[in-house]
Amino acid sequence: xxxxxxxILRGFGLAAALLALAAPGIPATAxxxxxxxxxxxxxxxxxxxxxxxxxxxxxxxxxxxxWHTYWRNPGDSGQPTSIQWQLPxxxxxxxxxxxxxxxxxxxxxxxxxxxxxxxxxxxxxxxPEAKTPARIxxxxxxxxxxxxxxxxxxxxxxxxxGAPLRAQQIAYARxxxxxxxxxxxxxxxxxxxxxxxxxVVPPADLRAMTLHFFPYExxxxxxxxxxxxxxxxxxxxxxxPVAAQAVGAFDRVHGLLVADGVRGFEIDVPVKGAVTASxxxxxxxxxxxxxxxxxxxxxxxxxxxxxxVLPVLSIKVLGFARRRDAHAMRxxxxxxxxxxxxxxxxxxxLLIALKAxxxxxxxxxxxxxxxxxxxxAMLFLALALNLSGAFEFRSLVPARLANAGASHPHADAFLxxxxxxxxxxxxxxxxxxxxxxxxxTESALVxxxxxxxxxxxxxxxxxxxxxxxxxxxxxxxxxxxxxSLKRWLALPLYATVVWLAWVLSIQVGLAGTQxxxxxxxxxxxxxxxxxxxxxxxxxxxxTAAWCVTCQVNKQLVLxxxxxxxAFAERGVALLRADWTRQDPEITRALAALGRNGVPVYxxxxxxxxxRLLPEILTREAVQSALADLST
Amino acid sequence: MKVLIAAFLFTAGNALAGTVGQxxxxxxxxxxxxxxxxxxxxxxxxxVLEWVNPECPYVEKHYGSANMQxxxxxxxxxxxxxxxxxxxxxxxxxxYPPQKMxxxxxxxxxxxxxxxxxxxxxxxxxxxxxxxxxxxIVDPKGVLVYAGGIDDKRSTSKEDVKxxxxxxxxxxxxALAGKxxxxxxxxxxxxxxxx
Numbered sequence: 128x129x130x131x132x133x134x135i136l137r138g139f140g141l142a143a144a145l146l147a148l149a150a151p152g153i154p155a156t157a158x159x160x161x162x163x164x165x166x167x168x169x170x171x172x173x174x175x176x177x178x179x180x181x182x183x184x185x186x187x188x189x190x191x192x193x194w195h196t197y198w199r200n201p202g203d204s205g206q207p208t209s210i211q212w213q214l215p216x217x218x219x220x221x222x223x224x225x226x227x228x229x230x231x232x233x234x235x236x237x238x239x240x241x242x243x244x245x246x247x248x249x250x251x252x253x254x255p256e257a258k259t260p261a262r263i264x265x266x267x268x269x270x271x272x273x274x275x276x277x278x279x280x281x282x283x284x285x286x287x288x289g290a291p292l293r294a295q296q297i298a299y300a301r302x303x304x305x306x307x308x309x310x311x312x313x314x315x316x317x318x319x320x321x322x323x324x325x326x327v328v329p330p331a332d333l334r335a336m337t338l339h340f341f342p343y344e345x346x347x348x349x350x351x352x353x354x355x356x357x358x359x360x361x362x363x364x365x366x367x368p369v370a371a372q373a374v375g376a377f378d379r380v381h382g383l384l385v386a387d388g389v390r391g392f393e394i395d396v397p398v399k400g401a402v403t404a405s406x407x408x409x410x411x412x413x414x415x416x417x418x419x420x421x422x423x424x425x426x427x428x429x430x431x432x433x434x435x436v437l438p439v440l441s442i443k444v445l446g447f448a449r450r451r452d453a454h455a456m457r458x459x460x461x462x463x464x465x466x467x468x469x470x471x472x473x474x475x476x477l478l479i480a481l482k483a484x485x486x487x488x489x490x491x492x493x494x495x496x497x498x499x500x501x502x503x504a505m506l507f508l509a510l511a512l513n514l515s516g517a518f519e520f521r522s523l524v525p526a527r528l529a530n531a532g533a534s535h536p537h538a539d540a541f542l543x544x545x546x547x548x549x550x551x552x553x554x555x556x557x558x559x560x561x562x563x564x565x566x567x568t569e570s571a572l573v574x575x576x577x578x579x580x581x582x583x584x585x586x587x588x589x590x591x592x593x594x595x596x597x598x599x600x601x602x603x604x605x606x607x608x609x610x611s612l613k614r615w616l617a618l619p620l621y622a623t624v625v626w627l628a629w630v631l632s633i634q635v636g637l638a639g640t641q642x643x644x645x646x647x648x649x650x651x652x653x654x655x656x657x658x659x660x661x662x663x664x665x666x667x668x669x670t671a672a673w674c675v676t677c678q679v680n681k682q683l684v685l686x687x688x689x690x691x692x693a694f695a696e697r698g699v700a701l702l703r704a705d706w707t708r709q710d711p712e713i714t715r716a717l718a719a720l721g722r723n724g725v726p727v728y729x730x731x732x733x734x735x736x737x738r739l740l741p742e743i744l745t746r747e748a749v750q751s752a753l754a755d756l757s758t
Numbered sequence: 759m760k761v762l763i764a765a766f767l768f769t770a771g772n773a774l775a776g777t778v779g780q781x782x783x784x785x786x787x788x789x790x791x792x793x794x795x796x797x798x799x800x801x802x803x804x805x806v807l808e809w810v811n812p813e814c815p816y817v818e819k820h821y822g823s824a825n826m827q828x829x830x831x832x833x834x835x836x837x838x839x840x841x842x843x844x845x846x847x848x849x850x851x852x853x854y855p856p857q858k859m860x861x862x863x864x865x866x867x868x869x870x871x872x873x874x875x876x877x878x879x880x881x882x883x884x885x886x887x888x889x890x891x892x893x894x895i896v897d898p899k900g901v902l903v904y905a906g907g908i909d910d911k912r913s914t915s916k917e918d919v920k921x922x923x924x925x926x927x928x929x930x931x932x933a934l935a936g937k938x939x940x941x942x943x944x945x946x947x948x949x950x951x952x953x
Contacts, residue, residue: 203888204950206912234953236888270914276852277949279815279914345945346906371777371886372905374943483794570799652878656953712878719783719880736777 159187160282164194164271169263169286170246170293176257181250184286185297186210186223186267188245193273195240198228200343200382202350203236205277206270208247213264217254224248224304227383227391228341230350233274235656237351239341246300262286305383305391312392313362316380318400320755321735322348322369325380325396328362335386338365340394342382346374349734353662368734369402377402416573419566420580427584433554435623438616439510440547440589445609447596459540460593464586466544471582472575474548479571490563490724493552494673495709497634503553504627510550511620514613544586551585553623553673563724630672633707646691650704652716655731658700662733664756665700669717669727672707677726680744690749697753699730732756778942782894782902783884787843787874790860795841795872798900804933805839806926807894808870809882809951812844812862813852814890815914816948821866823916825924826891826908830869833930842870845882850952853877879953889948893926895933904929906944 159168166189176182188196188208197205212220225247228239251263264285271278308314313328329335338356342348352368365384369377380396430436447456478492493499566577592598648654650667658665668685670677684690694701704713706725720727720739728740730752738755740748782805786796797805808826811817820826830840842863846853854862856875863873876882885894885905895904904926911922929939 201947204948206914206947233950235883236950236953238950268913272949275850275952276813277815346943372943374906374945652880656883715878715880718786719884 158287160284162271162278162280164191164273164278165189165196165269165280167267167269167280167282167284169265169284170297171263171286171290172292172294172297174288174292176253182253183248183250183297183301184263185246185248185293185300186265186284188241188247188267188269190241190243190245190271192243194271195229195231195238195242195273196245196269196271197238197240198341199223199225200239200341200345201270202230202238202240202345203233205238205240205272206279208267208269210247210249211266211268212249212251213266214251215261217257218261218263219252221250221252224250224301226300226303227305227385227389229388230339230341232351232660235351235660237660238272239350246297248297248300248304303389305393308384308392308394312394314380314394314396316396316398318377318398318402319366321402321732323367323377323380323398323402325365325367325384326359326362327365327384329386333386333390335363335390337387338363339385339388340365340367340380340382341385341391342380344374344381346370346372347377351660352734355662371734371736373402416576419573419577423566423577423580424584427581428587430551430554430581430585431588433551434619435507435554436547436551438514438620439550441616442514442613443543444589444592444599445602447592447599453596455536456593456596459536460590462537462540463544463547463593464583464590466541467548467586468544468579468582469541470545470548471578471585475575475578479574483571491671491673491706492709494630494671495634495707497631497708500627500631500634500673503549504624504631506550507620507624507627511617511624514617514620516610516613547585547589548582553627554675630707633672646695647701647703650702650713650716652712654702659731659733663698663700664733665702665731666694667702667704667727667729667731669704669706669713669722669725669729671705671725674706674725676742680726680728680742684744684746684749687746690746693750693753697756699753699756730756778902778905780902781900782896783881784900785881785884787876787881788856789872789874790856790863792856793872795874797841797896800839800896801900802898803837803839804833804898804930805841805896806833806930807885807896808840808842809887809890809892810842810844810873811846811852811890811949811952812854812859812866813846814949817890819914819916820891820908820919821868823919824867825919827866827868829924829926832927834869834871836934838930838934840870841872841874842868843874843876843881843887845876845879845887846952847879848877852952879951882951882953887951889946890951891948892946892951895926895929895939897933903933903939904942905946906941907946907948910944912947 159166166187168187170185170187172183172185173180186208190196197207199207201207208223210220210223212218214220226241226245228241231238231240231242262285264283266281266283268279268281271280311330313326315326317324317326325340327338339354340348347370349368349370354368355366357364357366367380378398380394380398382394383391384394385391431440474493478490481492563577563581566574647668650669655665655667668677668681670681672678704710704716706713706717714723717723717725717727720729720737726742726744728742728744730738730740732738738752740752782797784796784798786794789795812821817826830842834840844854844859854875859873859875863870874881885892887894889907891908893904893906893908894902897903907925909919909922909924909926911918925941925944928941932939
C-alpha cells in the first residue's frame with residue numbers, strides 16, 4: 128500500500144475492510160485484527176468469574192511505530208477509542224479505565240494519547256450465578272494517527288475462551304492506572320491572567336520532578352502549551368494556560384495530574400476567582416478615515432522639516448525672493464504641488480498593484496531595493512557636494528530653479544516636485560512606516576486617499592510661499608550668508624549619504640546582516656511556533672536597517688542592559704525579523720498582525736494571544752508586558 | 759523627536775487571536791481562481807469561516823452526508839457569506855493546489871461563497887484553528903461571535919449527522935433572528951490542521 132493511493136489516504140479502504148468483519152452474518156474474530164497501523168484484540172485476566180474479584184477484560188490496541196491512539200480527552204484533534212460491549216443478559220460493562228496518557232505534539236497543536244501499545248481495561252459485572260465463561264464480544268472504534276494523517280478504524284472482537292490468559296499483563300496495567308489524589312495532597316487553584324494557578328503540596332513520599340495537568344474536558348486548557356512549574360517552600364505551583372477559545376468557564380481543575388510523566392493522580396479542584404484575559408496594549412482602535420487623512424496631512428507638513436528634505440527645499444525657496452513674475456511663480460508652485468501629489472499617488476498605485484498581483488511587498492519596498500538605495504545615495508552625494516560648493520551643476524534641478532532663463536520652466540517645476548518626493552523617501556519610509564503600512568492594509572481607495580493627503584501636506588508650504596513670496600521678505604537680503612547657510616545645510620545630506628551607504632552595505636551582503644546582538648536569533652515562523660509549543664514566550668523585533676524608528680528603539684530600549692536582563696530573567700526567546708531586504712515570509716507575518724511596515728514588536732505568549740507593543744517602544748512598555756507574563 | 763514620530767505612527771488593528779467577542783483578525787487570501795478575497799470586504803454580512811481538508815475523514819463525514827453543502831446552500835441563500843479555507847501547508851501530501859481544490863469542491867457539490875487557500879497557515883493560526891472542520895462566525899461588524907465545532911457528535915460516521923446538534927445552524931439561526939448566540943464557544947473535533 129503506498130501513501131499516495133487516495134482511497135487509502137482517506138482511510139476508507141481500511142475502514143471498509145474492517146467493516147466487512149463487523150457486518151451482520153459474518154462472525155466476529157477472536158484472533159487479533161490487524162491493519163497496517165494498528166492491531167486490536169480482547170484479553171482476559173481469568174478463565175472464569177471468581178467471587179469478590181473483578182472480571183476484567185482488556186482491549187489491547189497496538190499502534191504501529193510512529194502512530195498513536197487517543198485518551199478520553201484527545202486534545203486539539205482526534206477521537207477517543209470507544210467500545211460497545213455485546214454481553215449476555217445480566218452482564219454489565221463499566222467504563223474504560225484510561226491509563227496515563229502522553230502529550231503528543233503535532234506542529235503547533237497537541238494530542239493526548241498513547242504511542243505503541245495500550246491496554247484499555249473494563250470491569251464487567253456478572254450476575255451472581257454466573258460461573259461458566261460466556262461469550263464476551265465488543266465493537267471497538269478507534270482513530271489511529273501519525274502526525275501527518277489519521278485513519279478511523281473499527282472491528283468486532285470476541286474474547287477467545289481458548290486463548291492464553293494475560294493475568295500478569297492486566298494486573299500490571301491495573302497497577303499503572305491513575306489513582307485518586309486523596310488525603311495527603313494539598314491542592315488549591317486560583318484564577319489568574321491567562322490561566323489557572325494550581326498550588327500543589329504532594330504527599331511526603333512523592334518526590335515529583337515534573338508535573339503536568341491533563342484535563343478531562345476539552346476547551347479548558349491550551350493543550351499544546353507548556354505548564355510552567357515553580358518550586359515553593361511548601362510545594363509547587365503549576366501554571367495552567369487557559370484555551371484561547373475556551374468552552375465554558377474554567378471553574379474546576381478536573382483531570383489527571385501526572386508526575387514525572389508516569390504516575391497519574393485524579394484531581395478535581397474548584398477554581399477560586401475568575402480567569403482573566405490579558406489586555407493587549409499599545410494598539411488603539413483603528414483610526415477613522417478623517418483622522419487618518421488629517422494625520423497624513425500633518426505628516427506631510429512635517430516632512431518639509433526632515434533632514435533629507437529641508438536643505439534641498441530651503442535653497443529653492445530662498446530663490447523665490449529674487450523672482451518678480453507673480454503669475455509664473457504661482458504656476459511654478461502649482462506644478463510643483465502636482466509633481467509631489469503625482470509621485471505619492473504613483474507610489475501608492477504601484478504598491479497596490481504589486482500587492483494585487485500577489486507580490487508579498489509592504490511599505491518600504493523602495494528601500495528594499497539595493498539599486499534604488501544606491502541611486503539615492505548618489506543623488507544625495509551630488510546634492511550635498513553642490514550645497515558645499517564643491518561644484519555647480521547647472522543642469523540639475525535644484526540649481527536650475529534659481530535660473531529664470533531655464534528652457535522648460537513648467538517641466539522643471541513638476542520635476543522638482545518629483546525630486547522632493549524622491550529625496551523625502553528615506554524619511555517617509557522609516558518615519559511613517561506604521562502609518563502608511565496601515566493605510567495599505569485598508570482598501571485601495573483609502574490607501575490612495577491617505578497618500579494623497581500626505582502629498583498635499585508636503586506640497587502646501589512650498590505652494591503657499593510661491594503664491595505669497597512676500598512672506599520671505601523678512602529674510603535678510605541675499606548675500607554671503609546664504610553661502611555659509613548652504614555649507615551647513617549640506618551636513619545632514621552627507622549624514623544621509625553615510626546612512627544610505629550603511630543600508631546598502633547590509634543589503635548587498637558586505638556587512639552580512641544587521642550587526643548581531645547577543646541572544647537574538649533570526650526569525651522564522653516555524654521557529655516561533657516551535658518555541659511557543661515548548662512553552663517559551665517569544666519576543667519578535669520586526670526591523671530593517673533603513674527604518675530609523677527601529678534603530679532608535681533598538682538603541683534606547685532593546686539594547687539596554689536592563690531590558691536584556693528582563694528578557695533573560697523571564698526566559699523570553701528573542702527573534703529578529705530583518706526586513707532590510709525583501710522577505711515574503713516576514714511580509715506575511717506582518718500582514719497576519721494587521722501591519723504592512725516596520726517597526727512591529729510582538730510578544731508571543733504560550734496559551735495566550737500575541738501582544739503587540741507600541742511602535743515607539745519604551746522600556747516601561749517592555750517591562751509591563753514582561754511582568755504580565757508571570758501572572 | 760519621539761513625540762513627533764509618535765504623532766504619525768497612528769496604530770493599526772490589534773493582533774487579537776481568534777477570540778469570541780473580539781474583532782475577527784482580518785485577512786486576504788486567494789480563492790481557487792487566484793482572486794484575492796478580503797474578510798473586511800464583507801462588513802455588513804454574517805461570514806462563516808469553515809476550515810477544510812478534503813483528505814480528512816471528519817471532513818468526508820460532513821461532505822459525504824451532504825451536511826456541509828446543505829448548510830452552505832441554506833445560509834448563502836440568506837445572504838450569509840461562507841468562506842471555506844484550506845490551511846494544509848504546501849508540501850504536505852494532503853495539500854490540494856488551487857485547481858484540485860476547485861475540482862473537489864465542484865465534485866462534492868459545495869457552494870461556499872469562496873474556497874480559499876492558506877498554504878502558509880497564517881490565517882489558520884490567527885484564528886487558532888485546530889481541526890478540520892473548525893467553524894467560525896463573524897458578525898456584520900467584524901466581531902467573532904462563534905468559534906468551535908460543527909456539531910456535538912465526535913465521530914467519522916455519517917449516520918451521526920442526523921442525530922447531532924448542529925452548533926453552526928443553532929448559532930446562525932439565533933444570530934439571524936437578532937438573538938445572542940447561546941453556545942458561542944464549543945469544542946471542535948476532527949483531524950489536526952496540517953500546518
